[in-house]
Amino acid sequence: MTSTTTTVSYEIKELPPHPQIQAGQRYRNPLHRVALAATWALDAYFIVRLGLLITAVQQTWQMWLMIAVEWIFARISRQNQLLTVAAGHTAARPRERLRLNGSESLPKIDVLIPCCGEPLDVILDTVRAACFMDYPNSQFRVLLLDDGGSAPLKDAVHDLQLTHPNLTYHTRGSHPGKVFAKSGNMNYALFSLQESFQPEFCAILDADCIPAPDFLRATLPHLLLNPQAVLLTTRQYYYNLPAGDPLSQSRIHFYACHNADLDVQKCAIDAGSGALFRRQTILDVGGYPTFSFSEDWQLSLILQGHGHQTLQVEEPLQFGLVPTTLQGHIAQRNRWNIGHAQQVKALFPPTGKALPRRLQWDIARNGVGIVLSLCGYLVVFLALPVLFLSDGDVIPASSRVLVSVQILLAVAHIGLMWLYALLQAASTGFRVSLFSHLENSWLAGTQLFAIFKFSCFTSKPKGSFVTGSSANAWNCSVTPSLSSKFIQTISGGAMFGVVLFSLTVGSILFSIWRTLSSTIGVDGDRTSDFVRRLLTTIAWPPLLHLCYLSIVNLSVPVTCLLRPPRYPPRAAQLEENSKRGVRLPRVDVQKEISYQRAPLPAVSLVLLPAVLIAALVGAVVV
Structure with missing residues (x-):
């Protein structure tokens, strides 16, 4: 194919799709149909239940508590299903793998690498890989933007400039309270460092994200072929993930499900590192927004609000690092959600003055919606033990016919929800687990407390909020002792999830014991009454479904406390390629993270049909 921009033509080649991603596409049509049926079943179920x-x-x-907690989790799942419905079925395929050929008259590009306190070797691996990207040296620059003001880093870059004259080091100097503002750092480059060399496009790489050699040639074609698209984001692959990824740090659901469906609608969310954008468009909207820690997310919303298209590609084009402790992981997720809570600032000056009123409300609603989801998770996790410990019906049971109707609708609603979750996992090549949209929901209480604490008692971040900063003690990969595990759990905020898990399991066991104790000596004539009592209390299908989700998610911090994830040493995952000084993840490591598959809960898949069938039989018996 050939792209023509103004008077310049570019040769663009399409590569075969990624095998694993391609394998899942045959499930798109049934996934779309089941998602549609699931939303209808949910509507019918709650209309009847509420009535x-x-x-x-x-x-x-x-x-009333039961229907409230049912609705909260069902609504969160419904949002996931509606996104699939909006994306369509056969048209919802991954974006093509493209490559830009040739070296003549290619667009000018600035590669921005903001950093702030990350280890020197981590930053330099990214810088070297960026300098050696397959693109004419005269047409791109690498700008290292150091907000940490590191003298050793400046000296190291000066040495690299001897072989890479298109590499430059920059620092904004002292900015009290804003030293760690990534958005301000990038705006400094966009508005102050591009006068002599004015690029048409800019790429952004986090300091710990090593770009693939063909990063620019793989991303640029998508913007050249689509003049309406102004930003392209790429999935972040992590080469230091522990086996099994117990903390869901790979964020596969976000990239392979959520953002993939948004990409079909040309409104993907920028994930920060690995983005390529049209420089002038970003300047026209005022640069990166500075009112939120989640500047990449907010930039996407602002661009879409101005009528621009934003895209995503999933192929492996960058390789980054995840925090190597539970405490570091929690701190990272807290920072993201604090950023979402800050979206309400879009309604007030000075932020609001630069945005249309409708867009202000869209951004604020998006942030409030994310925070309310955290509130919903917490409410459900707290309510389930209360329901199991209480001794009362969870649905109206005045008429056997009405009880049967509710059970039948509940079985259809829950069954379709599970079928959708299974098909969604299949449509991604089984790279996500069931109900993966709930990943890290066990952190809801901790994240809400972090938002409250930051908003009410902290006006400026203390220390470095950067994930890989050497200022953070949690970035040490040394295996902790048993005592330090508990200290990290308490100080990091995971103890709340541990307590909730213990409370949930304890209340379930108590409820089962109480029910079995009360049925000793029940004769055959009372069998139907017993089944009816069971299905309207602890065996109510939606309650069992919520119980499963609660235990699976709340068990994460407990598992990590008892068996901490083992993160592979960074150096052991890298190897130096033919170009001196450039280190990339080993070939086997790249293959492993590219073809990563999520384990399916076989026991759950066997138990679910049995439970639903038992509920159907119970509906007939009562």
């Missing part, structure tokens, strides 16, 4: 509850003669607080 019967409102008109019930006997109403209890357990009934």
Whole structure:
């Protein structure tokens, strides 16, 4: 194919799609249909449930609490399903793998690498790889933007400039309270460092994200072929993930499900590192927004609000690092959600003055919606032990017929929800687990506390908020002792999840014991009453579904406490290629992270049909 921009033509070649991604596409059509059916079943179920509850003669607080927690998690799942419906079926395929050929008259590009306190060897690996990218040296520059003001880093860059004259070092100097503002660092480059060399495009790489040699040639064609697209984001692959990725640090659901469906609608969310954008468009909207720590997310919303298209590619084009301790992981996720909470600032000056009023409200609603989801997770996790410990019906049980109707609708609703989760995993080549959109939901309480603490008691970040900063003690990969595990769990904020898990499991066991104790000596004539009692209390299908989700998610910090993830040493994952000084992840490491598959809960998949069938039989018996 050939792209023509103004008077310049570019030769662009399409490569075969990634095998694993391609394998999952045959599930897109059934996934779309099941997603649509699941939303209909959910609507029908809650209309009937709410109607019967409102008109019930006997109403209890357990009934209202049950329908509330059902609705919270069902609504979160519904948002996931509606995104699939909006993306369509056969058209929702991954973006093509393209390569820009030739070396004549290629667009000018600035590669921006902001850093702030990361280890020197980590930054230099990224810088060297960026300098050696396959692109004419006269047409691109590498700008290292150091907000940490590191003298050793400046000296190291000076040495590299002897062989890479297109590499430069820059620092903004002292900015009290804003030293760690990544958005301000990038705006400094966009508005102050591009007068003599004015690039048409800019790429952004985090200091710990090593670009593939063909990064520019793989990303640029998508913007050249689509003049309406102004930003392209790429999936971040991590080469130091522990086996099994117990903390879901790979964020595969975000890239392979959420953002992939948004990409079909040309409104993908920028994930920060590995983005390529049209420089002038970013300047026209005022540069990177500085009112939020999640500047990449906010930039995407602002661009879309101005009518621009944003895209995503999933192929491996950059390789980064994840925090190597539970404490570091929690701190990273807290920072992201603090950034989302800051989106309400879009409604107020001085931020609001630069944005259309409608866009201000869209950004604020998006942030409030994310924070409310955290509130929803917490409410459900707290409510489930209360429901199991209480001794009362969770649905109106005045009529056997109405009980049967509710059970039948509940089985259809839960069954379609599980079928959608299974098909979604299959459509990604089984790179995500079931209900992966709930990953890290066990952190909801910790994240809400972090938002409250930051908003009410902290006006400026203390220390470095940068994930890989050497200022953070949690970036040490040394295996902790048992005592330090508990200290990290408490100080990092995971203890709340551990307590909730213990409370949930304990309440479930107590509820089962109480139910079994009360049924000793039940004769055959009372069998139907017992089944009815069971299905309207602890065996209510949606309650069992929420119980499964709660235990699976809340068990994460417990598992990590008892068996901490083992992160491979960074140096052991890298190897030097033919170009001196450039280190990339080993070939086997790249293959492993590119073809990563999520384990399917076989036991759950066997138990689910049994539970649903038992509920259907129970609906007939009662």
